[in-house]
Amino acid sequence: MSRVEDPLLHSHIQYKDQIQSQRQTGVFEANFTHLGLRLDGFVKPNVTKEKYVELWLNDQCIRTLPLHRKRFIPPFFHFQLKREVLSRFPNTSYLCIKTVEGHNLSVNGFESLKLTLPHADGSIFSFLDAGGRIGKKGFLALTPDVIHQRQMRYLMIYTEARQYFTHTFGSPLFLMYGTLLGLVREGDFIQGDDDFDCGYISHKQSANEVKKETMQLVVDLVLAGFTCSFNRNGRLFRLRLKDDKPDVHLDVRPVWYEDEHIWAHKQARLPLNLSDFNPVRTEQLRGVDVDIPRHSESFLAAYYGEGWKVPDPTYSNASQKTPLFVKRKLNSVCITPVDYHAMQAQIERKRFDHPGAGQLIATGLYPLYPLEEYEANCEW
Secondary structure, eight states: OOOOOOGGGGOEEEOTTOOBOSSOSEEEEEEEOSSEEEEEEEEOTTSOOSSEEEEEETTEEEEEEEOBOOTTSOOEEEEEEEHHHHTTSOSEEEEEEEOTTSOBOBBTTBSOEEEEOTTOOSOHHHHHHTTOOBOTTSSBOOOHHHHHHHHHHHHHHHHHHHHHIIIIISSOEEEOHHHHHHHHHHSSOOTTOOOOEEEEEOOOSSHHHHHHHHHHHHHHHHHTTEEEEEOTTOOSEEEEETTSOTTSOEEEEEEEEETTEEEETTTEEESOOGGGTSSOEEEEETTEEEEEOTTHHHHHHHHHOTTTTSOOTTOOGGGSOOOHHHHHHHHTTSOOHHHHHHHHHHHHHHGGGOTTOOOEEETTTSOOOSHHHHHHHSOO
């Protein structure tokens, strides 16, 4: 087999020479993945009333990790330190996780782990001291200027996509979730928001029909010149202009009415009707025309709760309870590898007649190596 270049292959974790914990308040484990370093763990019930634990590197807290609380299981967390963050760690460092009260969680029976990253440059502490931070998704948080530029690029992509959805597909592309929340509540993007959520109404009446429609829509979008990609769950598609980097995209999902509820990813089954969305209203976001659901306030209250008007920095969709039957219904709309290959084959058959076509990318099927090619086409 051919060899590949990947700095993470030369990195490792050790537990030796550390003081064994006498009082276990919780446990965690750390594992390298293709994305970086994944941290999973839990704290024992009643150990802390706080909503988070702290991630420490050497003698400095570098990030808080939200605790998810569900019935019958102890509070738990999972977090991925992405590659770009690890590349700024010291070559050798000690990592631990503590409760706010200062109690270490156990890792493999010890209080901390020794992390060796030969490729790292050691700049993480100066980055944090200068006001930088590690974002909620485990990447280095973008500066306000970069976020503003990215948000303006989102609006440019949205303007082209909106034209297609309204006039070609026949169903307006409206803002959803955090993007809609920022516009309605604050008249702008939420401060620091680095993604763009939108959706469209499908008039199909079953999840299976919605999925078929979505597959054909994505094929048509690619042939029209957009690049579309699916995440590893296949639960929504990301839309961008073909010259944009993969991390600058719109998150798009179908919204449909079935069983007297509105359904949409991510994990939404809401007591609303199609009349709460159509006809859409046109508003302006930074001087750009955008479509929003007819009764946007009703949608926001149904999804976020009646307190949606009050900003909550600790809010996480992952911590919300979702019934199993809802997950199964929404998962049935997800694009599988077989679906992807069928869509790709259809695009290739028609590409000759569409010289300006974009690409269809399934990040879960795209080869990881060489890393440069993966980074150019897929989002970490």
